[in-house]
Amino acid sequence: MSAAAPLPIALPILAAGGAIVLRHRIPWPRALGLSAIAFHLGLAIAFVFATRTGEVLAVQVGDWPAPFAIALAVDPFSALMLLVASMMVATCTIFAIATGEDHRPFFYPLVLVLLAGVSGAFITADLFNLFVFFEVMLIASYVLLTMRGGASQVVGGTVYVTTNLLASTIFLLGTGVMYGVTGTVNMAELARVAPGSPGAIFAGALLLVSFGIKASLVPVHGWLPSSYPRATPAVAALFSGLLTKVGVYALFRIYSVVFDGAPQFRTALLVIAAATMLAGVFAAMGAESMRLILSFHIVSQVGYMIMGLGLFGVLGLAGGIFYILHHIVVKTSLFLAAGAVEVHEGTGVLNRLGGAARRHPLLAAGFAFSAFSLAGLPPFSGFFAKLVLVRAAFSSGSYAIAGISILVSFFTLLSMLKIWNAAFWGDRPDGRADSETDAASRRAGIVAPGVLLAVVSVVMGLFAQQMFELSRTAAAVLVDTTPYVDAILGGAP
Amino acid sequence: MTGALVVGVLVAAGVYLVLQRGIVRVALGFVLLGHAANVLLVLSGGAGRRGVPLADVGNAPPADPLPQAFALTAIVIGLGMTAFLLAVAYRGRDVIGGDDVESHEDGST
Numbered sequence: 001m002s003a004a005a006p007l008p009i010a011l012p013i014l015a016a017g018g019a020i021v022l023r024h025r026i027p028w029p030r031a032l033g034l035s036a037i038a039f040h041l042g043l044a045i046a047f048v049f050a051t052r053t054g055e056v057l058a059v060q061v062g063d064w065p066a067p068f069a070i071a072l073a074v075d076p077f078s079a080l081m082l083l084v085a086s087m088m089v090a091t092c093t094i095f096a097i098a099t100g101e102d103h104r105p106f107f108y109p110l111v112l113v114l115l116a117g118v119s120g121a122f123i124t125a126d127l128f129n130l131f132v133f134f135e136v137m138l139i140a141s142y143v144l145l146t147m148r149g150g151a152s153q154v155v156g157g158t159v160y161v162t163t164n165l166l167a168s169t170i171f172l173l174g175t176g177v178m179y180g181v182t183g184t185v186n187m188a189e190l191a192r193v194a195p196g197s198p199g200a201i202f203a204g205a206l207l208l209v210s211f212g213i214k215a216s217l218v219p220v221h222g223w224l225p226s227s228y229p230r231a232t233p234a235v236a237a238l239f240s241g242l243l244t245k246v247g248v249y250a251l252f253r254i255y256s257v258v259f260d261g262a263p264q265f266r267t268a269l270l271v272i273a274a275a276t277m278l279a280g281v282f283a284a285m286g287a288e289s290m291r292l293i294l295s296f297h298i299v300s301q302v303g304y305m306i307m308g309l310g311l312f313g314v315l316g317l318a319g320g321i322f323y324i325l326h327h328i329v330v331k332t333s334l335f336l337a338a339g340a341v342e343v344h345e346g347t348g349v350l351n352r353l354g355g356a357a358r359r360h361p362l363l364a365a366g367f368a369f370s371a372f373s374l375a376g377l378p379p380f381s382g383f384f385a386k387l388v389l390v391r392a393a394f395s396s397g398s399y400a401i402a403g404i405s406i407l408v409s410f411f412t413l414l415s416m417l418k419i420w421n422a423a424f425w426g427d428r429p430d431g432r433a434d435s436e437t438d439a440a441s442r443r444a445g446i447v448a449p450g451v452l453l454a455v456v457s458v459v460m461g462l463f464a465q466q467m468f469e470l471s472r473t474a475a476a477v478l479v480d481t482t483p484y485v486d487a488i489l490g491g492a493p
Numbered sequence: 494m495t496g497a498l499v500v501g502v503l504v505a506a507g508v509y510l511v512l513q514r515g516i517v518r519v520a521l522g523f524v525l526l527g528h529a530a531n532v533l534l535v536l537s538g539g540a541g542r543r544g545v546p547l548a549d550v551g552n553a554p555p556a557d558p559l560p561q562a563f564a565l566t567a568i569v570i571g572l573g574m575t576a577f578l579l580a581v582a583y584r585g586r587d588v589i590g591g592d593d594v595e596s597h598e599d600g601s602t
Contacts, residue, residue, distance in 0.1 A: 128563050135570045142577055151588040157581050158516055165523050165574055166511070172530040172567055179560055180537030 001050045002057035005072045008043055008082055008119035009133075012036050016112035023105060030097070033108035037093060040115060041086040047079035054473045056487035058125065067186055071488045073125040076474035077321060081122045081249055084328045087456070088241040089115050091449040095336055096234035098445025099343050104147055111238070114140040121246050125488050127175050127185035127207075130250065134171065134214070138164050141243060144235045145227060156230030163223035167213035174206030178258075187257050188488035191481045195260035204258040211254065214247030217306060218276040221299045225283070228298070229291040229348075233339025236291060240298055241332035245324055248305050252320065256478040261312040269310030274404045277303030281411040290338040290348040290419055294331070297374065297415070300408060301327050304389060307401055311392045317475035319388035322467060326381040330373045330457050336450030337367040341423055343446055350422035357424035364424045366451035371420065373457045375413035381460035381467070388468060496536040503529035514593045516582040520575055527571035534564040 015036035022028035050057060054076060060069035074082075093111060096102040117137025124130050142164075146157035179185055181199030194200035216224040224244065228236050255261065255269075280300025287293045305327070308320020340363050341356055342348045357364035373380030386409065393402035460467050477484055503525050510522025538557035585591070 128566075132566060132570070135574075139573060139577065146581060146584075149584060149588070151585075154581055154585040154588055158578075158585070161574075161578055161581060162511070162516075162519055162523070165578070166526075168574075169523065169526045169530050172527075173533055175563070176530060176534040176537045176560070179534070179563070 001046070002059050002074075004043060004046070005057055005059040005074050005123060006061065008040055008047075008086075008123060009072075009116050011039055011043075012112040012116040012119070016109040016116070019108040019112065020106070023109070029108040030102060033093065033102075033112060036112055037086060037090050037115065040119070041083075041090055044079065044083040044086045047074050048076075048083050048470070050074075051076040051079045052470065052473065054477055054483060056477065056483050058487040058490075060490075066489045067184065067189055070129050071125040071186060071188065072123045073187075073484065073488050074123055075477045075484055075487075076470065077249075077252070077478060078122045080321065080325060080470060080474055081245075082119055084325055085118050085122070085242055086115065087453075088238065088328060088332045091332065091336065091453055092234050092238040092241075094445060095237065095339065095449040098449075099232075099234060099339070101232050101234045106143070107147075110140045110144050110147075113137075114144065114238070114242070118242055118246055122249060125187040125484075127178060127187065127190070129185075131168070131171055131175055134246070134250075135168060137243070137246065138168070141239060145231050145239070147235070148232060152230045156227040159223050160227035163213060163220075167210045170206055170213070171210035174203050174210060177206060178203035186488070187253070188481075188485040191257045191260070191485050194258040195262070200258060201262075204254060207254050207258070208251060211247045211250040212272075215244050215251060215302050215306075216247075216299050217272055217302060218279045218299070221276065221280070224299060225287075225292060225295040228295045229289065233335075233342055237332050237335035237339055240294065240335045241328045244298060244302055245305075245328055248302060248324060251306070252309055252317070252478060255309055255312075257481060257484075260481070261479065263312075266310045266312055269306055270398060270401050273303045273306035273310050274401055275303075276300065276306060277404060277408040281408045281415070284415045285411065285418070288350055290341065290350065290353075290423060291335065293415055293419060294334050294338055297334075297412065298331060300412065301331065301374070303408070304386070304405060307405060308389055308392070310401070311389070311396055311398060312479070313392065313396065314472060314475045314479050315388065315395060316392040317478050318468065318472040319385065319392045321474050322388055322471040323385040325467070325471070326373070326385040326457065326460060329453050329460065330370045330380075330382060333366065333370040333450045333453035333457065334374065336453065337363060337370065338419075340446045340450060345428075350419065352429060353423040354426040354428040355424070360447065362451055363447045366447070366454040367424065368420065369454040370450070370457060371413075371416035373454070373461070375416055376409045377413075379458070379461045381457045381464070384461060384464035384468065388471075496532060500529050500533050500536070503532065516578070516585065516593070520578045520582065523578065524571070524575055527567070527575075531564045531567055531571075534560045534567060536560075 015032045019029040019032045056073055056075045058071055058073040060071055062069055114137055117133050120133030121130055124133055142161050145160055146153045181203055182193050213220045228239055277300050280296050284293045284296035287296055304323050305320050308316050308323060345353055373382040376382040376386040390402045507522045507525035510518050538560035
């Protein structure tokens with residue numbers, strides 16, 4: 001099974017190449033894209049199954065001996081992230097087919113390259129390789145974001161590209177300093193030499209700042225709400241689930257490998273987590289369009305994940321990982337529902353919407369499920385993810401962060417109700433009657449992906465025990481990196 | 494020491510340009526910041542401690558090739574990113590009428 005580790009990267013890249021060559025033969029890009037995504041999904045399920053008891057599958061690329069090869073390693077955390085990533089790409093692609101976005105030239109190659117970059121970032125066990133995969137992912141996302149080429153996309157794209165370029169430059173500087181100080185960029189070797197070394201801590205701090213920008217932590221979150229709402233609906237949904245979470249993944253990985261969960265920085269992480277939760281949720285309350293509200297909620301929710309990281313320990317990290325998995329599913333579902341409302345109703349601005357629940361009952365039900373899950377009501381996945389986090393906070397005596405996280409949940413519910421009241425209940429202010437809604441625009445493909453993910457959230461809530469076990473196994477490998485290090489270095493000294 | 498000064502000057506000039514309003518200046522600023530990162534990558538291999546990376550020139554051991562490979566990769570990526578940023582700026586001239594995105598107000602948010 002470990003020989004299959006490069007496949008989640010290689011397969012989408014190959015399919016992307018094929019889709020570029022065959023881009024004018026209409027059914028081919030779609031067929032190639034969908035089959036690559038389906039195969040990726042199958043692989044990810046196999047990886048989750050193979051790593052469910054904490055195994056780490058490692059492969060030395062090119063068969064070079066251990067510390068010299070660029071290592072790829074799939075641990076339980078990577079496998080879970082791969083699984084949700086390919087689920088999100090699959091559902092967003094189905095949505096894009098339904099809205100016609102996939103007819104744009106290079107849509108499939110770009111989505112596949114994005115999938116390859118995201119998978120590479122999750123699998124790689126080499127710091128410089130992580131930088132390269134971040135860039136692979138980002139260049140695809142730059143083009144997807146600005147694809148429509150209007151004034152709004154240029155403005156959003158400029159903010160997005162410059163912010164990410166800055167973060168990437170800091171990442172590169174951090175990698176350079178790290179290599180200069182420790183003489184290695186292999187994560188397994190870093191786990192042995194970096195913890196406790198002041199130079200490595202400085203380099204690690206540069207890396208954490210860079211990932212913090214990419215994960216949109218307060219105070220460096222401003223780029224996200226000014227770029228995501230400007231993308232096309234399917235692309236925004238794809239970004240909402242994947243991109244910031246790759247930054248969060250890197251934060252978890254680096255804090256575990258380079259800092260070995262050093263307790264002296266945890267308070268700082270918890271303060272940032274609290275600021276991120278509060279700033280995001282309050283900004284969302286003042287926003288006036290569906291996707292802008294949801295974008296601010298991404299910021300707020302990233303705070304919960306960082307809360308898990310700040311608590312560290314198996315329970316805290318398990319809560320953080322559970323939260324990441326839950327959040328990716330639910331947030332993409334909400335963005336897909338918002339995109340479906342925009343496609344059906346022609347706008348996402350709240351004071352021009354109304355009565356969508358009567359016209360699209362299934363869509364409304366899907367949105368309501370996901371909204372409740374986001375706010376953390378039982379029996380949805382959000383409740384259990386937050387429960388684990390709050391339990392972890394209480395058991396480590398961090399009562400303030402537990403209180404803030406519960407407070408933020410109420411405000412989250414409040415702004416979800418704001419969307420619900422304005423968009424789904426009442427009547428449209430322009431008085432458009434129900435019968436005028438074009439029946440053809442109610443195609444199942446537009447509504448189904450969001451509803452499907454809402455159902456996934458319910459299933460994750462019903463099987464919370466199993467989800468928690470998987471998250472706890474993943475967290476255990478982050479807390480005690482010995483299996484990870486041994487798998488990569490092959491037991492070599 | 495020379496290397497550290499070069500990195501410092503490049504970062505200072507790069508930060509100055511990135512803080513300007515026009516997107517072309519910002520792009521040039523990122524070019525300079527990218528150069529700073531590349532010089533730092535090469536320095537991390539210990540340029541001051543070692544001789545030139547050619548066989549049989551002096552008695553010093555050859556320089557560490559890995560950070561040079563890093564710098565090469567980073568230069569290629571940086572070129573692509575700069576090209577994309579300039580392409581966005583060019584598109585912005587058509588649809589916004591200038592290269593200052595801050596001055597553009599639209600109703601989409």
